[in-house]
Amino acid sequence: MPDFPDIPRHIAVIMDGNGRWAKERGLPRREGHRAGAESVREVTDTCIDLGVEYLTLYAFSSENWNRPQAEIKALMELLDRFLSEKAKDLKKQDIRLLAIGQLDRLPEKTRKLLERLSAETAHHKALTLVLALSYGAREEIVSAARALAADAAAGRLKPEEIDCTVFASRLQTAGIPDPDLLVRTSGEMRVSNFLLWQISYAEIVIVKKFWPDFRRNDLTEAVNEYQRRHRRFGAL
Ligand code: IPE
Ligand code: IPE
Ligand code: MG
Helix, strand or coil, X not given: CCCCCCCCCEEEEECCCHHHHHHHXXXXXXXXXXXXXXXXXXXXXXXXXXXXXXXXXXXXXXXXXXXXXXXXXXHHHHHHHHHHHHHHHHHHCCEEEEEXXXXXXXXXXXXXXXXXXXXXXXXXXXXXXXXXXXXXXXXXXXXXXXXXXXXXXXCCCCHHHCCHHHHHCCCCCCCCCCCXXXXXXXXXXXXXXXXXXXXXXXXXXXXXXXXXXXXXXXHHHHHHHHXXXXXXXXXX
């Protein structure tokens, strides 16, 4: 594995701006999503080359279910195609695939595909690629709280035993280190219900470009920016 100094162990990306990219070109929004899939490939490859261990991509939020049916359908079809095409590379590139989010809301075909690829790649080591699909951080936190409350009510856990480590172990990201770097494309300065717990101390880099224009050099530049930051974690 390449050994560059100070490479973020975990990069999380809010892949935003596909619709505006398409609009600028007079194309349907679907074409923006299609072009965005190419950025996903390139960013994944770049992470492997840099030695990043975890890459989490926000691909579809809980709130994105409020979009028109036709756009949701197009996104799910593109996701199926992406996963089917990517299957070979996951093996070749030694990528472990994980999915987080309310996966039971996804179409059965997509869910099955995700389950199969996660199982087949569980032992892969070069990069863990986490797809956030039908994902909402508040929902994730509420569901962890509910599981802890159920354990406490059943007498399996004392309320005073609940601390940050115990709480994090009930999130879907249990076992995954918190993101060091959070990148959002398309210039928006907001988090949009993404990994609210996990990004407590992430360095945030906002990039003006729309996601389909975000490529290898843009990720390298974001990592360079991260390397120029001084992380303090509340101390001096
Ligand atoms: C990001 O691009 C992809 C998803 C949210 C699924 P958008 O579809 O949000 O594109 P904009 O932000 O409208 O340009
Ligand atoms: C965030 O983008 C979700 C994803 C990138 C999947 P949105 O486009 O949905 O977020 P808002 O609506 O601009 O906050
Ligand atoms: Mg958007």
